[in-house]
Amino acid sequence: MGSQSVTIFLVFLSSLAATSVDSTSRSFLARGSSFSVEDVSSSSSLLTSPDNTFSCGFYTVGVNSNAYWFAIWFTNSKEKTVVWTANRDNPVNGHGSSIALRKDGAFVLSDLDGSIAWQTNTSSINVHQAELLNSGNFVLKDPHGKIVWQSFDFPTDTLLPGQLFTKSKRLVSNVGHQMFSSGYFSFFFDSDNVLRMIYDGPDISSIYWPNVNLGLFQNGRTNYNSSRIAVLDDKGIFTASDQLHFNASDVGLGIQRRLAMDPDGNLRLYSLHDSSGSWVITWQAIGKLCDVHGLCGRNGICVYAPDPTCSCPPQYEPVDLTDWRKGCKRKFERTCNDSEFVELTHVDYYGFDLNFTQPASFEECRQICLQDCRCLAFSYRLTGEGLCFTKSALFNGYSSVDFAGIIYLRVPTRAQTSNQPTLNGSHLDCRSLNAIGAIEVILAVASWWFLFRKRGISASMEDGYHAISSQFRSFSYSELKTTTNKFKEVVGRGGFGAVYKGVLADERTVAVKKLGDVVQGEEEFWAEVSTIARINHMNLARMWGFCSEGKHRLLVYEFVENGSLDKHLFANENFLAWKDRFKVALGTAKGLAYLHHECLEWVIHCDVKPENILLDKDFEPKIADFGLAKLCQRSGHGSSELTRIRGTKGYMAPEWAMNLPLSAKVDVYSYGVMILELVKGIRLSNWVVDEHYSFGEGMTELMRVVRIAKAMIRSGEDSWVDNFVDPRLRGKFNRNQAATMIKAGLSCVEEDRNKRPTMESVVHDLTECEDDITLK
Numbered sequence: 001m002g003s004q005s006v007t008i009f010l011v012f013l014s015s016l017a018a019t020s021v022d023s024t025s026r027s028f029l030a031r032g033s034s035f036s037v038e039d040v041s042s043s044s045s046l047l048t049s050p051d052n053t054f055s056c057g058f059y060t061v062g063v064n065s066n067a068y069w070f071a072i073w074f075t076n077s078k079e080k081t082v083v084w085t086a087n088r089d090n091p092v093n094g095h096g097s098s099i100a101l102r103k104d105g106a107f108v109l110s111d112l113d114g115s116i117a118w119q120t121n122t123s124s125i126n127v128h129q130a131e132l133l134n135s136g137n138f139v140l141k142d143p144h145g146k147i148v149w150q151s152f153d154f155p156t157d158t159l160l161p162g163q164l165f166t167k168s169k170r171l172v173s174n175v176g177h178q179m180f181s182s183g184y185f186s187f188f189f190d191s192d193n194v195l196r197m198i199y200d201g202p203d204i205s206s207i208y209w210p211n212v213n214l215g216l217f218q219n220g221r222t223n224y225n226s227s228r229i230a231v232l233d234d235k236g237i238f239t240a241s242d243q244l245h246f247n248a249s250d251v252g253l254g255i256q257r258r259l260a261m262d263p264d265g266n267l268r269l270y271s272l273h274d275s276s277g278s279w280v281i282t283w284q285a286i287g288k289l290c291d292v293h294g295l296c297g298r299n300g301i302c303v304y305a306p307d308p309t310c311s312c313p314p315q316y317e318p319v320d321l322t323d324w325r326k327g328c329k330r331k332f333e334r335t336c337n338d339s340e341f342v343e344l345t346h347v348d349y350y351g352f353d354l355n356f357t358q359p360a361s362f363e364e365c366r367q368i369c370l371q372d373c374r375c376l377a378f379s380y381r382l383t384g385e386g387l388c389f390t391k392s393a394l395f396n397g398y399s400s401v402d403f404a405g406i407i408y409l410r411v412p413t414r415a416q417t418s419n420q421p422t423l424n425g426s427h428l429d430c431r432s433l434n435a436i437g438a439i440e441v442i443l444a445v446a447s448w449w450f451l452f453r454k455r456g457i458s459a460s461m462e463d464g465y466h467a468i469s470s471q472f473r474s475f476s477y478s479e480l481k482t483t484t485n486k487f488k489e490v491v492g493r494g495g496f497g498a499v500y501k502g503v504l505a506d507e508r509t510v511a512v513k514k515l516g517d518v519v520q521g522e523e524e525f526w527a528e529v530s531t532i533a534r535i536n537h538m539n540l541a542r543m544w545g546f547c548s549e550g551k552h553r554l555l556v557y558e559f560v561e562n563g564s565l566d567k568h569l570f571a572n573e574n575f576l577a578w579k580d581r582f583k584v585a586l587g588t589a590k591g592l593a594y595l596h597h598e599c600l601e602w603v604i605h606c607d608v609k610p611e612n613i614l615l616d617k618d619f620e621p622k623i624a625d626f627g628l629a630k631l632c633q634r635s636g637h638g639s640s641e642l643t644r645i646r647g648t649k650g651y652m653a654p655e656w657a658m659n660l661p662l663s664a665k666v667d668v669y670s671y672g673v674m675i676l677e678l679v680k681g682i683r684l685s686n687w688v689v690d691e692h693y694s695f696g697e698g699m700t701e702l703m704r705v706v707r708i709a710k711a712m713i714r715s716g717e718d719s720w721v722d723n724f725v726d727p728r729l730r731g732k733f734n735r736n737q738a739a740t741m742i743k744a745g746l747s748c749v750e751e752d753r754n755k756r757p758t759m760e761s762v763v764h765d766l767t768e769c770e771d772d773i774t775l776k
């Protein structure tokens with residue numbers, strides 16, 4: 001044995017001793033040391049950072065796997081979340097592989113056969129030792145302590161606080177959860193200095209973020225600053241030279257965070273929940289996952305069912321059910337002559353336009369497609385004047401009930417059958433795809449990119465969506481005093497304070513809400529309010545401004561002409577006709593679905609009831625008071641305060657009383673009560689006396705109605721719908737719609753929240769019978 005190998009052997013022995021005594025004590029590797037996989041038992045650490053936040057060593061997934069990575073991970077996260085791997089696309093064998101800080105200064109990972117799987121280019125540098133810093137940075141230092149190589153310069157899919165993100169760096173997603181090889185999504189500085197996300201797959205490359213339908217400026221970015229530098233700081237504040245800026249919703253020191261390019265194509269910021277070791281999303285770039293490109297492959301369509309799921313259009317079938325990125329293939333022979341079209345409503349495929357024509361009639365658009373052999377489909381949108389896009393390839397397909405366009409898919413004549421996309425396939429569930437332990441989704445402060453999520457045409461042209469109004473602004477108290485004629489006319493009194501009618505200088509009529517007990521700082525209030533102001537949907541009451549002056553906190557909303565739903569529904573005369581009841585049910589469901597945002601419970605309303613549903617002159621509903629739970633929550637002591645302030649008896653889901661964490665399903669419950677009230681025309685939230693509950697037990701009208709309705713449905717009696725519907729309508733209602741509404745209502749008020757549907761699926765069910773307008 002030469003003296004060199006003796007030294008190594010001794011280092012090895014002492015390190016073994018260190019491992020068995022206290023595996024967390026080693027904080028550096030000296031030059032000349034070497035370790036094999038067997039020296040360090042699997043996924044236990046080789047090094048830990050001085051404060052024990054990070055560990056590094058050989059990492060493997062699953063007990064039987066023989067693939068190992070040299071990795072850095074969070075010591076205290078439940079899953080030992082990996083933030084960096086040296087050899088992501090080139091794992092080494094679980095036997096005989098080794099890592100060494102060679103005498104020549106190179107840090108080398110060798111496989112079983114001695115081949116080099118990965119190495120640092122530091123062989124000509126005088127490297128003294130390797131260390132893992134508290135920041136999660138693995139560094140090689142020279143004898144003077146100067147860093148000569150660092151893992152921070154070679155990020156994989158994760159950016160850590162303090163790690164500079166620059167021109168030459170790129171976050172590339174993993175292929176899947178706990179699968180470290182490079183996936184198809186990246187986050188990077190584009191050549192025009194702007195941070196973007198791209199799907200870079202085998203078939204296509206397609207940028208999908210920031211919103212591709214908006215200009216840079218509209219996305220809040222700039223391309224003037226060529227320094228191309230971005231950083232996430234220790235407080236959870238992200239800033240970049242292109243003006244991308246966002247904060248973690250739990251902004252502040254002392255929290256472990258990571259920004260990850262996730263395998264589902266979304267960029268998310270996470271905070272570690274200390275006691276459980278699980279991660280909480282505190283910001284994400286994309287609100288609706290189907291906006292990510294490439295998820296469902298060629299011809300595939302991303303649908304919300306209600307979680308994002310891939311499906312194939314009619315006459316197409318999945319290529320590989322286990323890998324949707326391979327998309328769908330045709331089940332028919334393509335011919336250029338003799339075609340017809342299958343209509344897919346609310347569906348669009350982004351990009352690959354052969355021709356864009358505007359204005360065009362439907363027939364013109366159809367002819368343009370028919371006359372071009374390359375045309376596989378056309379997208380037609382009637383938005384004042386017709387917009388016609390012909391498609392040469394079908395990628396980035398998505399379906400959303402909010403999307404106003406229609407895709408006409410070219411198929412050979414006679415092949416036409418069903419015109420619904422066949423819902424088939426594995427779930428692209430945000431949680432399962434992303435599946436990073438138990439992700440607790442919180443009321444995250446969302447980014448405003450969600451709101452401009454539409455593609456192909458400008459957001460303002462779409463039903464229900466409008467660009468953020470530049471008119472949102474701050475008002476002075478005296479201005480609002482004048483506006484409301486010294487707070488003369490009270491038009492409502494809600495959970496948060498009185499509402500006054502006013503007229504602005506530009507003659508817009510407004511509702512001014514004086515908030516009662518907000519003890520929030522000016523800046524926080526501003527931030528919160530501007531978040532609410534960005535929430536924009538035709539079924540949500542629009543906020544136009546606010547006032548924050550001294551102790552005064554006021555919010556300025558659009559004035560909704562016809563007041564709240566309760567006044568129209570429970571009125572003795574001029575009560576709502578059937579058509580309007582259905583409109584209110586559907587519109588309210590759309591508004592809530594928008595607030596809940598498929599995957600992220602962005603805003604939970606917490607107080608859905610007829611008093612908070614405003615009706616415009618056409619009886620289109622607009623939900624009021626959303627987003628405020630959060631504003632006032634901070635005035636008290638955490639979530640119990642939330643309970644105190646929000647919720648109205650009779651509309652509150654059982655979990656309020658059980659002190660369970662609240663999810664969007666509390667709104668679903670309240671909505672359920674409300675939709676049943678819409679059908680029945682009476683309050684169901686009142687307490688009643690019932691002979692079946694003779695022991696003084698309380699029972700609401702709701703419980704009674706639900707019990708009777710369920711019994712009737714079970715008995716198969718045809719008349720159950722007629723018995724349920726408001727008799728004041730004298731039979732003037734649509735049976736199909738009523739049955740759908742009652743069934744939706746009954747499932748929404750299920751005790752078990754897991755049995756309640758999402759608002760998105762309620763929207764889906766109601767939309768199915770929207771056009772059925774005959775009154776019985």
Ligand SMILES: *[C@@H]1O[C@H](CO)[C@@H](O)[C@H](O)[C@H]1NC(C)=O
Nearest residue numbers: 086118119120121122149154
């Ligand atoms: C080392 O240098 C080579 C060639 O310049 C480069 O391809 C490789 O990525 C470098 N590796 C590391 C870990 O820096």
Ligand SMILES: *[C@@H]1O[C@H](CO)[C@@H](O)[C@H](O)[C@H]1NC(C)=O
Nearest residue numbers: 225226227229239240241242
């Ligand atoms: C460019 O961005 C960097 C980093 O955000 C900033 O420090 C610098 O002031 C910016 N330069 C200009 C000209 O705005």
Ligand SMILES: *[C@@H]1O[C@H](CO)[C@@H](O)[C@H](O)[C@H]1NC(C)=O
Nearest residue numbers: 235237245246247248251527
């Ligand atoms: C983020 O937080 C900082 C400091 O707390 C604040 O100045 C900034 O306005 C916040 N930005 C956003 C987008 O909320």
Ligand SMILES: *[C@@H]1O[C@H](CO)[C@@H](O)[C@H](O)[C@H]1NC(C)=O
Nearest residue numbers: 334335336337338339373413
């Ligand atoms: C369609 O075109 C092909 C060749 O382009 C021709 O062989 C076929 O007969 C045509 N079919 C019809 C129905 O016109």
Ligand SMILES: *[C@@H]1O[C@H](CO)[C@@H](O)[C@H](O)[C@H]1NC(C)=O
Nearest residue numbers: 354355356357367368369371
């Ligand atoms: C688009 O279609 C119109 C109508 O057929 C045609 O005049 C025009 O040349 C086409 N443009 C392109 C780029 O193909």
Ligand SMILES: *[C@@H]1O[C@H](CO)[C@@H](O)[C@H](O)[C@H]1NC(C)=O
Nearest residue numbers: 317318321422423424425426
């Ligand atoms: C999905 O597709 C498979 C194979 O084509 C089929 O067996 C299965 O019944 C389908 N499932 C649904 C829900 O359509």
Ligand SMILES: CC(=O)N[C@H]1CO[C@H](CO)[C@@H](O)[C@@H]1O
Nearest residue numbers: 561562568574616617618619
């Ligand atoms: C029932 C009711 O109040 N309808 C009113 C709704 O709003 C329009 C426009 O302001 C009025 O004309 C209706 O009378």
